[in-house]
Amino acid sequence: MAEMRRVSVVLPAGGTGERLGGETPKQYCPVLGRALISRTMEAMERVSWISDIVVVVAAESVDLMKSIIHTYGHKRITLVEGGVTRHRSIFNGLCAFLEDHSLGAALQKPEVVIIHDAVRPFVEEDVLLQVARSAKEHGAAGAVRPLVSTVIASSSDGCLAHSLERTKHRASEMPQAFLFDVIYKAYLQCTDYDLDFGTECLHLALEYSKVRAKLVEGPPDLWKVTYKRDLYAAESIIKECLGKQLCLITHNKEDAIQIGFLLHETLKSQIKNLKAISSSMCKTIQDLQSILQGQCYNFVCINVKESDFEETQKLTGLLQTPGVCPSYPSVVVSDDVQLQENVQEASAIIVALLKDRNPVLTGQILVAGK
């Protein structure tokens, strides 16, 4: 990113998630088996022009975070211990660029720092670029969304004082970006009251660095995972995304090739990215890894004889090798010879299984058409 000397990220993740009604802070809640924050970190890592990703975590969660980083092979992450409020945690994160901290040495100071939320996993490169560029130009920038509900002010007796015009207001979302010196100076100068009760970084930049942040209209997927229903929604979005590719594995036998061909014809209207390969092409971990690197996490094996199941079981075993497919459970479906007469039904079942991605059904034998 030639136009900006260095861009890094601070990801505050010290929150306690009390609004979820559970005990697990929401950034650690599993979504399809993987902590939400791991998905957010992955979204950041995909962006090549981001240098460092500072994740600010509660002292008691440091070990958990280390194990998440190890399990999913996260890179460019620096852990920093959080403060008791969101603003204090962000400030700790910023300080890691200037001085050594309890969990490591100082990082190189960036020109622009992006501040994001651990619980907004669907952030895309496009909006990160927009806020970073706007921050370079204006000193500060933040993503906003239209208000879904009217906002009202209440009086001290719990009655309506007045309602705000919806069109003149916006919900302030994340990511936000700042020239490092603008936001760091604001944090240095702000009061303890700001640090303890404030929530809005754009406000600090305005109040203490006299910088009026540029507002960037963000996409709806930036929303903050706050309630249990948001975890459901996040899971469904990921499932939808994962269910679009399929690798159809056919044994080199006439019947299997025939079924594979029929299935391929029926499935191709429903699956965006469908590839068919011979079973000889997925016998090793290296074979599988190249398929997985092509963003394909779904496999269907066509079996025509009982004896073929052995090969399918080998594949299932390979997929479960630690480190091979750490991101998502893969679904393996094996089908009976009867399948040939029930291709439509089998295709519907395959699509349904891809959509639901229920790990319990992995390796389950489904007999179409009975």
Added chain:
Amino acid sequence: MAEMRRVSVVLPAGGTGERLGGETPKQYCPVLGRALISRTMEAMERVSWISDIVVVVAAESVDLMKSIIHTYGHKRITLVEGGVTRHRSIFNGLCAFLEDHSLGAALQKPEVVIIHDAVRPFVEEDVLLQVARSAKEHGAAGAVRPLVSTVIASSSDGCLAHSLERTKHRASEMPQAFLFDVIYKAYLQCTDYDLDFGTECLHLALEYSKVRAKLVEGPPDLWKVTYKRDLYAAESIIKECLGKQLCLITHNKEDAIQIGFLLHETLKSQIKNLKAISSSMCKTIQDLQSILQGQCYNFVCINVKESDFEETQKLTGLLQTPGVCPSYPSVVVSDDVQLQENVQEASAIIVALLKDRNPVLTGQILVAGK
């Protein structure tokens, strides 16, 4: 409801759902196969002290609504044609209590009118009662929720003007309730600008009837289904709710009884409401209806011989009889004799199938443990 002479509901449902990015208005989007508005109407119908439910729909959707009302057997619904904006639609709904309208005769005027949204299906009796009572006392009342994001005001050049203190503001949600005369008078007196560009009924009551609405803190499930992710969340909430009951059907054969017993033991820790019955107790539509009326929409049949499948198929057929189980697809799982050795695995599969409720897997034969 002795304390209030008559309480009725106006449900504006004329919106176009453009924020969903699809062409179907969101109130008509299927959630587990059933239009969202049907679930909202059902939530209102469950409340015995609500007299009339006036649903305001766009002229072009009247036939669709009539077919939804017929399919799901909705009661106490009066359809009224909507206006071009939300406020004009609500006003049309209120007028149906005073004069004959294009779709029918005038209804009896209520003392308190509740205004809700077609796209908030999870409204409970408790919050409806709270807003109705508060409206009786204060003249107007509305459900509110804490703000999830900070709200900011933007200046004309797209930069931050100022941010609002999150703790002093609330998101105005639905339901709201009013003394009928308070809100009707407000609508009579408000300007065309209000009717065309306003969104907040509490504001009209304040401005034109000088009534300061009481604000009632509502539960999180009141949220408005606005984006595609909200449809996903709604679906998951309904699935979770439906997956809590199970009817285990055992044939009167020794093996089946034995498996049924083992399954019952394993499942009871995971299913809230588990009943086991003999297959002779679900042979007719009447048998099934009494089970369905007990809010149980899940059936598992234990088969031990090929010949038993015939009985299972009869049950599947019964469940698909029009009108028998219109609300939710039921899942029927049949299990092989091998099941006996794999009760744990079979239980996990059953629970997974209940959770996903994928209609494609209905009647599918699953062979546990292969």
